[in-house]
Amino acid sequence: MAQKRFGVSLDEEVLKSLDQMVIRQKLRNRSQAIRYLVENRNVENGWQSNDMVSGAIVLLYDHHKGNISEKMADIQHFFYQEILATQHFHLDHDNCLEIVAVKGKAGRLLDMANQMISLKGIVHGKIVTSKII
Numbered sequence: 001m002a003q004k005r006f007g008v009s010l011d012e013e014v015l016k017s018l019d020q021m022v023i024r025q026k027l028r029n030r031s032q033a034i035r036y037l038v039e040n041r042n043v044e045n046g047w048q049s050n051d052m053v054s055g056a057i058v059l060l061y062d063h064h065k066g067n068i069s070e071k072m073a074d075i076q077h078f079f080y081q082e083i084l085a086t087q088h089f090h091l092d093h094d095n096c097l098e099i100v101a102v103k104g105k106a107g108r109l110l111d112m113a114n115q116m117i118s119l120k121g122i123v124h125g126k127i128v129t130s131k132i133i
Contacts, residue, residue, distance in 0.1 A: 008034070042131055054084075054103040055129030057113045063096045065121030072116055076100065079112040095123070103132070 010018065022033045061068055076083055082104035089097040100116075102109050109127065117125030 050105050050107045052104065052132045053106045053109060053129040054132055055101075055109070055127060057100040057102060057109075057116060057127045058125065059098045059100070059116060059122060060091075060124045061096055061098070061119070061122045062094050063121070064094055066119070068119055068121040071119050072098070075112060075115050079104075079108070082109060082112060102127075102129075 018030055018033055021027070022030060025033070025036070027033050027036065059072075063069055076086070079102075082102050084101040084103055086101070087099045089099075091097055102112070106129070109129065113125070113127035116122070117127075
């Protein structure tokens with residue numbers, strides 16, 4: 001895809017913020033930062049329009065609490081068409097990390113992620129997605 005150049009006028013404070021983002025995220029330059037921001041916005045718009053997306057649900061949990069493994073399996077069986085694969089890691093005696101690779105309509109994936117993240121025993125959960133081009 002051919003790249004196009006264009007000029008951008010920004011307030012001084014916004015430009016400082018952009019430059020700080022370049023440094024903080026170790027981006028090569030302002031152009032890469034703007035690309036990153038536009039792509040993230042496109043993903044957000046994909047959520048709003050319920051586009052097809054792919055990604056991962058990452059869950060850190062204490063497997064001793066509230067039959068969490070069984071409850072997560074029930075949720076995953078309900079959403080079996082959206083799940084591509086799962087990986088399960090034992091971090092220590094109590095804590096597990098589960099990564100669920102997913103693909104489907106944004107709203108349905110968000111519903112699945114919210115159901116899993118809200119389970120008792122989840123220490124941290126997050127869904128990360130990218131719009132399918």
